[in-house]
Amino acid sequence: MARAVSTQHKTIATAAAWIVALLIFFPILYTIITSFKSEQEAIQGFNLFPSGTTESYTAVEAQSGYFKFFLNSVFLSVGSTILALLVAIPAAWSMAFSPGKWTKDILMWMLSTKMMPAVAVLFPIYLIFRDTGLLDSRIGLMIMLMLINLPIVVWMLYTYFREIPGEILEAARMDGASLWNEIVYVLTPMAVPGIASTMLLNIILAWNEAFWTIRLTTTEAAPLTAFISSFSSPQGLFWAKLSAASTLAIAPILIMGWFSQKQLVRGLTFGAVK
Amino acid sequence: MKLRTLTLGLLSASTLAFAAHAESITIATVNNGDMVRMQTLTDDFTAKNPDIQLQWVTLEENVLRERVTTDIATKGGQYDVMTIGTYEVPIWAKQSWLLPLDKLGDDYDIKDIIPAIAGGLSVDGTLYAAPFYGESSFVMYRKDLMEKAGLTMPDAPTWDFIKQAADKMTDRANGVNGVCLRGKAGWGENMAFLTAMSNSFGARWFDENWKPQFDQPEWKNTLQFYVDLMKANGPEGASSNGFNENLALFQQGKCGMWIDATVAASFVSDPKNSTVADKVGYALAPDNGLGKRGNWLWAWSLAIPAGTQKADAAQKFVSWATSKAYAELVASKEGWANVPPGTRSSLYANPEYQKAAPFAKMTLDSINAADPTHPTVKPVPYVGVQFVAIPEFQGLGTTVGQLFSAALAGQTSVDDALKQAQEAATATMTEGGYIQ
Numbered sequence: 001m002a003r004a005v006s007t008q009h010k011t012i013a014t015a016a017a018w019i020v021a022l023l024i025f026f027p028i029l030y031t032i033i034t035s036f037k038s039e040q041e042a043i044q045g046f047n048l049f050p051s052g053t054t055e056s057y058t059a060v061e062a063q064s065g066y067f068k069f070f071l072n073s074v075f076l077s078v079g080s081t082i083l084a085l086l087v088a089i090p091a092a093w094s095m096a097f098s099p100g101k102w103t104k105d106i107l108m109w110m111l112s113t114k115m116m117p118a119v120a121v122l123f124p125i126y127l128i129f130r131d132t133g134l135l136d137s138r139i140g141l142m143i144m145l146m147l148i149n150l151p152i153v154v155w156m157l158y159t160y161f162r163e164i165p166g167e168i169l170e171a172a173r174m175d176g177a178s179l180w181n182e183i184v185y186v187l188t189p190m191a192v193p194g195i196a197s198t199m200l201l202n203i204i205l206a207w208n209e210a211f212w213t214i215r216l217t218t219t220e221a222a223p224l225t226a227f228i229s230s231f232s233s234p235q236g237l238f239w240a241k242l243s244a245a246s247t248l249a250i251a252p253i254l255i256m257g258w259f260s261q262k263q264l265v266r267g268l269t270f271g272a273v274k
Numbered sequence: 275m276k277l278r279t280l281t282l283g284l285l286s287a288s289t290l291a292f293a294a295h296a297e298s299i300t301i302a303t304v305n306n307g308d309m310v311r312m313q314t315l316t317d318d319f320t321a322k323n324p325d326i327q328l329q330w331v332t333l334e335e336n337v338l339r340e341r342v343t344t345d346i347a348t349k350g351g352q353y354d355v356m357t358i359g360t361y362e363v364p365i366w367a368k369q370s371w372l373l374p375l376d377k378l379g380d381d382y383d384i385k386d387i388i389p390a391i392a393g394g395l396s397v398d399g400t401l402y403a404a405p406f407y408g409e410s411s412f413v414m415y416r417k418d419l420m421e422k423a424g425l426t427m428p429d430a431p432t433w434d435f436i437k438q439a440a441d442k443m444t445d446r447a448n449g450v451n452g453v454c455l456r457g458k459a460g461w462g463e464n465m466a467f468l469t470a471m472s473n474s475f476g477a478r479w480f481d482e483n484w485k486p487q488f489d490q491p492e493w494k495n496t497l498q499f500y501v502d503l504m505k506a507n508g509p510e511g512a513s514s515n516g517f518n519e520n521l522a523l524f525q526q527g528k529c530g531m532w533i534d535a536t537v538a539a540s541f542v543s544d545p546k547n548s549t550v551a552d553k554v555g556y557a558l559a560p561d562n563g564l565g566k567r568g569n570w571l572w573a574w575s576l577a578i579p580a581g582t583q584k585a586d587a588a589q590k591f592v593s594w595a596t597s598k599a600y601a602e603l604v605a606s607k608e609g610w611a612n613v614p615p616g617t618r619s620s621l622y623a624n625p626e627y628q629k630a631a632p633f634a635k636m637t638l639d640s641i642n643a644a645d646p647t648h649p650t651v652k653p654v655p656y657v658g659v660q661f662v663a664i665p666e667f668q669g670l671g672t673t674v675g676q677l678f679s680a681a682l683a684g685q686t687s688v689d690d691a692l693k694q695a696q697e698a699a700t701a702t703m704t705e706g707g708y709i710q
Contacts, residue, residue: 226333
C-alpha cells in the first residue's frame, strides 16, 4: 500500500534536499565566485558578489598552458577507466555468476587495499617507476590510476551484475544460446547502464586523483591536478588565481557530471532499493 | 625539381640535427612572484643559448620539497635544476647529492653574493647552490598607529618596546591588533619565527653535545613572552595564522606590527593590494640586549642534483638566473622594485634600487645581522638561524611547532608544551644516535 505523503511533508523534504545540496555545492560555488575577484577582493573576507574581473583567468593562462594539462587529464582518466573495465568486467562477471568459496574474501581483500594510505607505498612505487622508465609517462600513470581504482570498479560491477537474475541467463541457455551469444545479446544490453555509470564514476575519480598524478609526473604527463598545485604559494596572494585554476580544472568534469547525472545517481544507488 | 627536393631534404636534416642537439633541462620551482617572473623572461636565456630548452615544473612549497627529496634520494633524475632553501643545501651537499657550482662563468662575480647568504649555501667554502632571492625577517609597522600611540619606533627595537607598543596600539573594538605573529604549526611556519626569536632570548635547540635545551629558562622566557604578547595583542585564531594569513591581515589594516619575512615589504607597500601601503615603516627584528636579534635568514636558491645528465646546461641556466645581468634584465622590463632581493651586494649599492625600494637598506641590514654559522648566544653544534640543519629537523620541528601552537591556542600550558618538546627532542636525538 502506497504511503500517503502530505504536501507539507513534501515541501519540507524538498527544502531540506535543497539546503543539503547547496551546502555540499557551496565550496565549489564560492571557488567559482572567487575566481572572478581580484586578489585584493579575494582576501577581504566573505563576499558573494565579485567585481567580475577575469584578470585571474588571464594570469593563469599566461603562466602555464592549460590545454596540455587538460589533454593529459582526458587521456589519463579515460584511458585508465577503459583499462580498468577490461580487467574488472570479467572479474566481476565470474564473481557474480559463478562465485567460489573465496569470492567474498577476495572482494573484501580488494577493498582493503583502498584502506592503506597511499604515501606508505610511495617509495617502492617510485623506484619501480624509475627502474622501468615510467616516471613522467602517461602509460605508467594510466596503469597506476587503473590499479588504484580497480577495487571500486570491480565492486560496483559486481553489485550491478548481481542484480541481473540468473534465470534470464538460464532461459537463454535453454533456448540454445552459446556463451558468446549469451554475453553479447543477453547480458551486455542489460549491463550497459551499470557499466556506463561505473565508467563515469571512475573517470571522475581518476580526474580528481591528486596524490600519484602529482608525484609521478614532472612535465610530459602532468594532468590538471599538477596544474592547480602550481598556483599555491607559500608567500604571496594567490586565492583568486588558485580559484581560477581550480574552476578551469573542474569545469570539464562538472559539465560531464551534469549531463550524465541520471546514470551517476543510478550507479551510486545500486542495490539500494530492491 | 631535383634541386628543390635536395634543398628541402638538407633543410629537414639540419632541423632534425638541431633538434637532436638541443638539450632540454627541467627546472623544479615554487610559485613565488620572483620565480614566476623569471619564467616570463627566459626568452633572453634561450636567445643566448639556442641549444638549451627549458621545461618548468611549478609546485606548492611542501609538495616541491617532498618531490625533490624523493627524486634526489632515489636518484630518479627527473630534474636538472631544483629550487631549494638554505635548510636543504648543507645537508644535501654533505650527502653528495648536489653538484658544486664551479662553472658559473668568468663574469659571474661570486664575491658579490652577500656573505651571510653565500655562507648559508656553502659547505667547506664551496658553493652548492646559487641564491635566486634572499630574505631575512624584520618588523613592519604602521607609522600612523605608532604616532597615535605616542611612540617612535627605533631602528633596532627591543622586545620590551614591542610589547609596550603592542599594548598601546591594540584596539580590538576597531579591529586593530597590536601585533601579528605566526602561529600555524610547522618547522617553516611558527618554528621559523620562534627559533629566530629564541636566539635573541639566549635560547638554543641543542647544547654542544646535542642535548635538547627546552628545559632551560631561556626557552621558557621565549615561549611565555610570545604567548602572553599574542594573548594580549594578537589577532583571533592566531594559532592558525602563517605568512599569507598575516599578510592579508596587515594589508587590511588589522595589525599594528608584523614581524616576518623581509620579502613581505614589497607586498605591504604595494598600493594595488595593500590598504596601508603608504603608512608602513620598517625596523630591525627585536633583541634583548644579548647580542643576537630575532631575525632569520633564508634564500630560495638554484641547485643542480648530482644525478643530472645535463650538468653543463644546468649550470649555464643557474648562472644566467642568478647573475647581475638578470637583475638588469628585470629592471629594464619591470622596474628596479621587482628585482629579486637579498642576494647581491651590488644591488643594494645601486641608487636606482634604493630609490625604488624604500625597505632596501633595512633588508640588507637584517640579512647582515643574521649569522647562520653562529646563530645563538651560547655555542651550538649546528648551522642555521631559524632551523637546525640536520635531516631530523623537518619532523621534529613540526612536532615542536604543534606543541607551541597548542600553547598559543590555550590547549596546553607553556610549561607542558616545553616539557613535551623536551621529551620529543630527546627521543628523536637518541634515535638518531646524536645522544645516548
